[in-house]
Amino acid sequence: MEFHTEKLSIVRNFAKDYDGRMLLVPRKILLPLLVLAGLACTAGLGLGLWGVYSLSYNGALRIVSEDVETRARLRAAVLQSEMERQTTVSLVLSDDSDVTAALLSNRPALYTSVSQKLERLRTQTRSAVIYIIQASGQTVSASNWALPVSFVGSNYSFRPYFREAMANGTATQFALGTVSRKPGLFFARAVTASGRRLGVVVVKMEFDPIEATWGGLGEDTYVTGPTGEVFLTAHPERRFKPLPALTDRQIDTVIDLPGVGWKLHVISSDQAARDTAIAATLTAALALGLLGTLSAWQWRRLRQRRQSAAREAEYRERLERDVATRTEALSATNERLSKEVRERRTAERRLSRLQADLVQANKLASLGQITAGVAHEINQPVATIRVLAETAASQKPSARGAKALIAENLSAIIRMCDRLGHITSELRTFSRKASSDVEPVPLKEAVESSILLNESRLRDHRVTLNCDPIDPALRVMASRVRLEQVLVNLLQNAFEALDGATDAQVRLSLSADGDRVRLRVADNGPGLPPEVQAQLFTPFVTTKPKGLGLGLVIAHDILRDFGGALSAESDGTGATFILTLRKAPDPAP
Ligand code: ADP
Numbered sequence: 147m148e149f150h151t152e153k154l155s156i157v158r159n160f161a162k163d164y165d166g167r168m169l170l171v172p173r174k175i176l177l178p179l180l181v182l183a184g185l186a187c188t189a190g191l192g193l194g195l196w197g198v199y200s201l202s203y204n205g206a207l208r209i210v211s212e213d214v215e216t217r218a219r220l221r222a223a224v225l226q227s228e229m230e231r232q233t234t235v236s237l238v239l240s241d242d243s244d245v246t247a248a249l250l251s252n253r254p255a256l257y258t259s260v261s262q263k264l265e266r267l268r269t270q271t272r273s274a275v276i277y278i279i280q281a282s283g284q285t286v287s288a289s290n291w292a293l294p295v296s297f298v299g300s301n302y303s304f305r306p307y308f309r310e311a312m313a314n315g316t317a318t319q320f321a322l323g324t325v326s327r328k329p330g331l332f333f334a335r336a337v338t339a340s341g342r343r344l345g346v347v348v349v350k351m352e353f354d355p356i357e358a359t360w361g362g363l364g365e366d367t368y369v370t371g372p373t374g375e376v377f378l379t380a381h382p383e384r385r386f387k388p389l390p391a392l393t394d395r396q397i398d399t400v401i402d403l404p405g406v407g408w409k410l411h412v413i414s415s416d417q418a419a420r421d422t423a424i425a426a427t428l429t430a431a432l433a434l435g436l437l438g439t440l441s442a443w444q445w446r447r448l449r450q451r452r453q454s455a456a457r458e459a460e461y462r463e464r465l466e467r468d469v470a471t472r473t474e475a476l477s478a479t480n481e482r483l484s485k486e487v488r489e490r491r492t493a494e495r496r497l498s499r500l501q502a503d504l505v506q507a508n509k510l511a512s513l514g515q516i517t518a519g520v521a522h523e524i525n526q527p528v529a530t531i532r533v534l535a536e537t538a539a540s541q542k543p544s545a546r547g548a549k550a551l552i553a554e555n556l557s558a559i560i561r562m563c564d565r566l567g568h569i570t571s572e573l574r575t576f577s578r579k580a581s582s583d584v585e586p587v588p589l590k591e592a593v594e595s596s597i598l599l600n601e602s603r604l605r606d607h608r609v610t611l612n613c614d615p616i617d618p619a620l621r622v623m624a625s626r627v628r629l630e631q632v633l634v635n636l637l638q639n640a641f642e643a644l645d646g647a648t649d650a651q652v653r654l655s656l657s658a659d660g661d662r663v664r665l666r667v668a669d670n671g672p673g674l675p676p677e678v679q680a681q682l683f684t685p686f687v688t689t690k691p692k693g694l695g696l697g698l699v700i701a702h703d704i705l706r707d708f709g710g711a712l713s714a715e716s717d718g719t720g721a722t723f724i725l726t727l728r729k730a731p732d733p734a735p
Pocket of ligand 1: 639640643669671672673674675678687688689690692693694695696697698699721
């Protein structure tokens with residue numbers, strides 16, 4: 147009991163895994179272990195998702211950046227081509243013969259004609275304004291000559307682009323217009339004749355239309371000058387200021403604009419990349435969740451399958467064990483039964499041997515009683531034979547009638563020898579061990595033999611024996627010797643019962659009943675004692691001092707072996723034994 151409790155407590159200290167197998171993990175440690183495992187799983191999952199987010203964010207950012215760069219390059223290209231056109235205009239005009247001629251002649255009419263030309267050109271080149279300044283700094287022709295804001299007459303000798311162009315032949319300056327107050331890029335180019343600088347052609351380019359296209363795109367576009375201040379922007383308030391500081395969610399895509407030393411900036415948001423990354427992470431989380439659910443389901447199914455397989459295996463094992471135990475028990479029973487059958491057969495063989503021995507012993511006992519009578523039966527004829535022989539021997543052959551006497555004596559001797567032979571032959575047959583075969587036996591012969599063997603006793607007991615005539619052809623199913631044994635036994639019992647009685651009688655009567663024959667052996671003795679009748683055909687029941695009490699039992703068994711029966715009736719007038727025998731089938735004709 148103590149051992150049992152200890153065992154239980156040990157079992158409780160162990161955790162069971164999903165298969166019900168014992169895990170060598172004490173329960174105290176199991177919970178923290180599970181919590182740790184859960185935390186590790188969550189951390190791993192978080193890290194994984196963060197990895198997915200970072201990867202997809204970087205990927206999306208690269209794509210977004212490439213898009214923005216493409217757009218920036220496009221804008222830079224547009225800007226550049228526009229600027230190149232304006233440069234070309236200044237280049238072409240600096241070499242224009244009308245312009246050179248006008249500057250050389252310094253005639254107002256020619257200046258006006260050039261102004262008209264500039265006005266036409268401006269509309270075609272979409273320049274803001276085109277004008278020509280003579281070497282003194284005085285503006286002589288201008289595309290806006292006809293307008294109130296005409297530059298003609300204004301002196302721009304102070305403007306850096308004029309001075310630089312006069313000095314170096316060419317100049318580019320981003321500045322506010324002195325009259326329009328509008329910012330623009332001034333392309334200045336010196337007009338040279340015979341190595342002398344006659345003046346400067348200026349083409350002002352304004353960026354309002356381009357800047358207008360930059361607005362409303364969801365991203366800011368700036369162009370900064372060499373010093374980093376903003377020149378071009380859709381937001382005029384930010385002009386001539388440094389580039390606004392970027393937040394960490396903004397990307398600055400920069401394209402160099404060669405020639406002027408400018409940079410085009412497109413400030414875009416990483417929102418699209420973030421949205422893509424969030425979507426990818428959510429998808430991954432969803433996929434993970436789905437995978438987890440699927441795995442859990444699969445694991446559950448696997449577990450159920452394993453459990454049912456284990457249950458099935460256990461059931462099969464138990465069944466096999468049961469079958470083995472049952473088979474073992476059955477073979478043991480079978481073995482025992484076979485042994486019993488063998489023993490029983492041996493016992494039966496021993497019993498039947500014993501019975502045969504008993505029958506023989508009973509017969510020999512009867513034979514003992516018969517022998518005395520038979521000896522008497524033999525002595526008498528032998529003495530008679532002797533007297534007859536002596537009488538014959540004492541006759542003188544010559545005497546008259548001697549021959550006839552001798553012949554008569556000899557024939558009497560022969561008759562007596564025959565009778566002696568008959569008696570000894572019957573005695574020999576009776577004493578032989580009977581065969582167990584049942585065969586047709588002539589009833590008359592069997593009855594006569596048993597009477598013959600008892601003849602002297604009949605005489606000794608002064609018993610009168612009456613026997614119904616029996617048909618010599620009547621045959622019954624029996625064994626001759628054993629049938630005689632039964633009859634001898636019954637006759638002896640009758641004689642013994644009639645011992646000392648006056649008018650002792652034994653009667654043998656015959657009756658037929660279908661295929662049965664009934665032979666009754668009746669005496670007029672005292673009848674069966676009641677204690678014998680109560681246990682009739684039971685072994686060792688006897689009233690005789692030297693009796694065995696086996697005669698009737700054996701007779702009863704013998705008749706049963708013949709397929710017949712033995713019964714007894716008794717009253718104050720004597721005892722009657724009835725032998726029922728099967729009639730033998732008639733022999734084939
Ligand atoms: P046993 O002759 O050795 O006693 P039996 O079996 O032949 O054995 O007979 C059993 C008993 O049945 C006898 O002892 C006798 O008492 C009784 N018995 C048999 N035959 C007769 C008969 N004809 N009349 C009276 N009693 C008989």
